Amino acid sequence: MNNRQLFLTYQAQTTHFPMMLEIERAEGCFLIDINGNRYLDLISGISVNHLGHGNEEVKAAIIDQLNLHQHVMVYGEFVQSKPALLAKKLTSLLPENLNSVYFLNSGAEATDVAMKLAKRVSQRSEIIACKNAYHGSTHAALSLNSDEYYKQAFRPLLPDINFINFNSINDLNLITTKTACVFTEVIQGEAGYIPANQDFFLALRKRCDDTGTLLVFDEIQSGMGKTGKMFAFEHYGIKPDILLLGKALGAGMPIGAVVCSREKMILFADQPLLGHISTFGGHPVVASAALAGIQVLEKNNWLSQVDAKEHLFRTLLVHPAIKSISGKGLMLAVELDSFENNLKVIQECLKEGLITDWFLFANTKIRIAPPLTITESEIEQACNIILSALNLVYGSSV
Numbered sequence: 001m002n003n004r005q006l007f008l009t010y011q012a013q014t015t016h017f018p019m020m021l022e023i024e025r026a027e028g029c030f031l032i033d034i035n036g037n038r039y040l041d042l043i044s045g046i047s048v049n050h051l052g053h054g055n056e057e058v059k060a061a062i063i064d065q066l067n068l069h070q071h072v073m074v075y076g077e078f079v080q081s082k083p084a085l086l087a088k089k090l091t092s093l094l095p096e097n098l099n100s101v102y103f104l105n106s107g108a109e110a111t112d113v114a115m116k117l118a119k120r121v122s123q124r125s126e127i128i129a130c131k132n133a134y135h136g137s138t139h140a141a142l143s144l145n146s147d148e149y150y151k152q153a154f155r156p157l158l159p160d161i162n163f164i165n166f167n168s169i170n171d172l173n174l175i176t177t178k179t180a181c182v183f184t185e186v187i188q189g190e191a192g193y194i195p196a197n198q199d200f201f202l203a204l205r206k207r208c209d210d211t212g213t214l215l216v217f218d219e220i221q222s223g224m225g226k227t228g229k230m231f232a233f234e235h236y237g238i239k240p241d242i243l244l245l246g247k248a249l250g251a252g253m254p255i256g257a258v259v260c261s262r263e264k265m266i267l268f269a270d271q272p273l274l275g276h277i278s279t280f281g282g283h284p285v286v287a288s289a290a291l292a293g294i295q296v297l298e299k300n301n302w303l304s305q306v307d308a309k310e311h312l313f314r315t316l317l318v319h320p321a322i323k324s325i326s327g328k329g330l331m332l333a334v335e336l337d338s339f340e341n342n343l344k345v346i347q348e349c350l351k352e353g354l355i356t357d358w359f360l361f362a363n364t365k366i367r368i369a370p371p372l373t374i375t376e377s378e379i380e381q382a383c384n385i386i387l388s389a390l391n392l393v394y395g396s397s398v
């Protein structure tokens, strides 16, 4: 059997129509398949490869740590330099109240841990999430998903979860003294890159303060510079009680993280002892990559270029078939009229060497989330391919 057959026969499938690109290597903003075809990457492995593929400093950091040791003990028992340094570095970039980090292996796990922590801290059980949010796919994280289509086959899910509309100030009165925490993304990802409104976030922060409810920002997708600031919440002048990170934090390696105050986090050590445990959380090789990733981001001026790159995409992507472009920075979503046409455009783009995608809850939108390292000429190349695909799919019908 060749690799394609092995993949289809032995590896779990999540759709009946996988993309089936057979990638051999990746460099910068390009993926290269086994036949040498190059694909410009507009999705970054779904918001992971913000430094571009194959960053040399990240690779060196991984090898350095591999040469010392890999896994030696379950999370939180032995002192290992890379996770400790990473926690220090991360908290130095955050407001004072976010000074303790629990490292995990994935975003969904971070969501789960934050749900447990909020219950433990507040001694309340109700959790509120926003409609059309995505916080992961495990049982707990799925419970925060408002879309019945994704939940119905897996009930019963967690009880005491309620939903508010994202950006609806009216809905905030559903947050009460019974609410342990409110989960929200800062830019809703799978809803098709919808940024929070400033007024909504200010009112949300106030309502949480008034009711003693913890505010959890899920920046698993929006963190690490994609909006031009290291964390998207910095655009709003408010801070969360708990911050979730993942995806790009690992600089290409699997990671999740919950960040909050030390006084809250320490409750995991008490009643019960071992309130959350993880074998691989804070893996030293992953932590080494993540630490190097942050250093690379800080050393280069990619964050300061994000606005200009957003502007270039928005300027070039003008076509009668485009209904809107939402999002911020290098998290942009181009809205078309139907899923059917969107799929055709995505397939045409792929034929021309451009990888893009749709969104879980916004299947009429094209995802534009390239590495932050994308150059002006690569943006021009990407936009030309998208515009040609739109011409081909829509012809003279628009």
Ligand code: PLP
Binding pocket: 046, 106, 107, 108, 109, 111, 134, 135, 136, 137, 185, 189, 190, 218, 219, 220, 221, 222, 246, 247
């Ligand atoms: N939260 C957000 C905002 C996400 O976009 C995702 C993944 O897409 C997750 C959580 C879940 O992360 P993971 O797939 O690493 O479990």
